[in-house]
Amino acid sequence: MAELLPFRALRPTVAAAAEVAAPPYDVVDETEAAALATGRPHSFLHVTRPEIDLPAAGPGAAQADVAHSDAAYAASRSALAALVGAGVLARDAGPTYTVYAAPAADGSGGTQVGIVGLVSAAQYRAGVVRTHEHTRPDKLEDRRRHIEAVGAHDEPVLLLAAPDAGVDRVLAAVTARPPDLDVPEAVDGGAFRLWVVGAGPDDAPLVTALEAAFAAMPDLYVADGHHRSEAAALVWDGSGRPAGGPDDAPVGWFPALVIPADRACVLPYDRLVTDLGGRTPQGLLDALAADWQVTASAGPVRPARRGEVGLYLGGHGWYRLAVRPGVVPDDAPPVVRLDVSLLQRTVLDPFLGISDPRTDPRIGFLGGRTPADLAAIVDSGRFACAFTLHPTSPDDVMAVARSGEVMPPKSTWFAPKPYSGLFVHETVPAG
Template identity: 35%
Template sequence: MVRVKPFRGLRPPPEMAAALSAPPYDVINSDEARELMKTAGETSFLRVNKPEVDLPPEINQYDVQVYERGNQNLKKFLENGWLVPDKTPCFYVYAQKMGEHLQTGIVAGVPVEDYALGVIKRHEKTQVKKENDRTRLTHVQNANAGPVFLTYRTSETVDEIVGRMTRENPEVQFRAEDGTEHSVWAVRDPVDVFAIQRAFESVKTTYIADGHHRSASAFRVGEMKIKEAVARGDVVTGEEPFNFFLAVLFPSNQLLCMEYNRVVRDLAGFSDEDFLERVSVNFEVSTTPEGSKVEPGRVREMAMCLRGSWYTIRAKDGTFPAEDPVKSLDVQILYDNLLNPVLNIGNPRADERIKYVGGIRGSNELQRLVTNPVPEEGSWAVAFCMFPVSVDQVMRVADADQLMPPKATWFEPKLRSGLVVRSLDSLEETR
C-alpha cells in the first residue's frame, strides 16, 4: 500500500513562479548554472538547489561554504516572501506539457520508511559523492528543495480525481525557457485530500523514475533526525516531517522515457572495415540510405554512426538471454556484445572513453560529435543511437530487485525545482 501525506508547501507567489523556478540540480553542472545566473536574477531557485552559483568558481562544489550559503539563501527566500508557506496541509497537482506530451502528477510527502522497505522501488545504483552532497544540503536547509520523480501503475481512481482537479484554472501556469508548460493546483479541501489518500491505498508500490540520490539522501537525513530527536529526549512517532520526503507521483502510462545514447572515443585499434566485421558477429548490419530516418524503430535495434555514415544494427537471436530483465535491455546487449568485448569499454560508469548523450538532443548531436569535434570535446569515433527503454521494462527490473545499467533512461520533461518546497520542521501538521 502506498501512503501519501499532505503538507504545507513553501511556494512562490504565482507572479514569481516562472522567474523563481529552476531546472533540477543534476541536469546542469556548476558552470552551466553560473551561466544561467547571468540572466536569471536574484530570485532564481538555483541559489537554493545549486548554491555554489553565489560563490567563486574556485571553491569546490562540495565545500562546507556551499551548504551554508544554500541555507542562508533559503532563509532569505522565506524572509523576502519569495517562498510563502500554505496555511493548511495540501496536496498539489502538477502538470507538464512538452509539445503534444502531457503528464500530470500528485505532489505529496511519501514515507522514508517506504524507501527502506522497498514499497518505493529503485532501479539505479547511487554514487556516494552525489548522495553525500544532497544529504548535507537537505540536512543543513532542513527542507526538501527538489522533488523525487516517482511513477506507479496507472490507477483509474487516481486519474478520476486528478482529472476533476485539473478542470479548474491552475493557480500557477507558465512556459519555461525550454518551451515546457508547467501548471500547479493546490488541493486544500479535506474531502479531496482524504480522497487522494484513499485512492493511493490501492496502489501497491511506486518506482523511482528520476531522483535516486534525493531518495537515498532523504532516507539518510531521516535517520540523522531520528538520532537527534532521541538525543533530545523526544518521542519519535514516525509522523514527523523528517520521516517523509517530497515527491511527485505520475501514472506510468503518461511518462515519456527517451533514449540515452552513447559515443565512444576510438575503435580500440581497429580499422573501420575490421570494426564493422567485428560488429557483424553479434549484430545484423545494414547501411542506412542517405536522407533516411536514422533513429531505431524497434526494440533490439540501434543506429550506429561511424565516421559520419549511419548503419542500422540489430542484435541477433541467441546473443542475449531474452527472459533476463537486465541482460535483455538494449543498452546491456550493446555493452555485452560490442562495447566491452570489441571496444574494450571497462566500467561503463567510469571509463573516460565513453560519453552518454540524452535523447532530447537527438541523432544530429551524435553526428556532430563524430564528424565535427570541437577542441574542448576532443574527437569521437562512433556513436550509438538507442531505442528507448520502456517504463514497463524499468518496473520489471525494479520488481526483480535488480539494477538498470548506467545511463539507460532519460525522462522528459524534467521537474522544475522551487514550485513546491517541503520543510522538515513543524510547519507540517499531522494527518
C-alpha cells in the same frame, strides 16, 4: 503498501513563480546556473547552486570545492530564508497535494502529468519505494549535507506508479479546471502548470481518493532521484528515526512527483565511444554481424523498436543494427532484455573493450538529443562512433526494480524533470 501524503508545501506566490522556478540542480552546471540566475534575485538556483554567489576558487583549487564547502551549504540556507522572509515563498495553510503538468519532451505534443506529495523514508528503507540504480558516495554526501544545512527537501524525487483508475479520475477532474499556476515560458524556455488540491472547499473528496489510491499500491519506483531518495533516508537515519506523520516528524518524509507509468515521458540515452578498440570501421561491422543484422542507412537512425540500435561511424555514415533471433532468450531476466544491456554485452564489451561503462573514460553518454547531434559530435573528432537507442520504457524500469536488479548506467532520461522551488518540504522552518 505505498503512501503519498499531502503536506504544507512552501511554494512561490503566483507573481513570483516564473522567476523562482529553476531547472534541477543536476541539469545545469555552474556556468549555466549563473547565467540563468543573473538579474533574477529570486531564482531558486540561489538555493540549489549557491556556488554562483560565492567567490571563485583560488589558484590551484577546484571550483567543485566551493560548491561543497561549508560556506556553500550555509548560503543555501540563507537563500531559502531570504525568499521566505521576502514573502516570495509562502507556506500552504494546510496539507495539499499538487497536480503538476508539463509538455512531454518527446515532441509528441502530449503532456506529462503527476501528483506531488510526501513519501516515507521508512517505506523507502523497507523497499516499498523501489530503486534500480547504484548511488555514488560523493553525490550522496553532498545531497545529505545540503538537506541538513537547508533544513528542507527542496527538489522532489520523480517516481513511477502503476496506472490506477482512481488516480486517473482525480487527474481528470483536477486538470479540467483552470490551473492555479500557469507558466507558459520558464527561465530555460520550458513550461508547466499546476493545481493545488486540498485548499478549496470541494477538494476533500479528491484528497481522500488520492490517499486511498496510493495506500492500495504495493510499491512505487524511483525514476529520477536515486541520490536524493537515499540522502533523504540517510538524514532520517541520522535523526534517530522519529516516527509519525509529516507534521509530527517532517524529517522522515521527502517530496516526490509521482507519475503514472502510462503518462511518463522517457527519452533515449545514447552512447559515444572515443575509439574503435583497435579495429577498422569495416572490421567492427564484420564483427557485429554475428549477433546483429547490419544495414547501411542513407540518413540518421533513431530506432523505432526494441532490439534495434543505430550506429554512426565517423567518415562512414549511419547503420541500422537489428538483433538476430535468439541473441536475447525469451526467458531472460528483465535487465538482460534491455537494449542498453544488449549493446553492452554484444558490442561495447567484446569488440570495443569497454567492460565497465561506469568508470571507463572512453565512453560518453548523451540523453535527450537527436541522432544528428551525435553525428556532429563524432564528426568534430572527439569520438569515433555513436550508438542511438530506443528509449527504455517505464514498464522496463519497473520490471527491473521489481526483480531487484540494477540497470546499466544512463539507461533512462525522464523528461521534463519538475522545476525546483515550487513545492519545498521543510524539516526545519526557514523563517
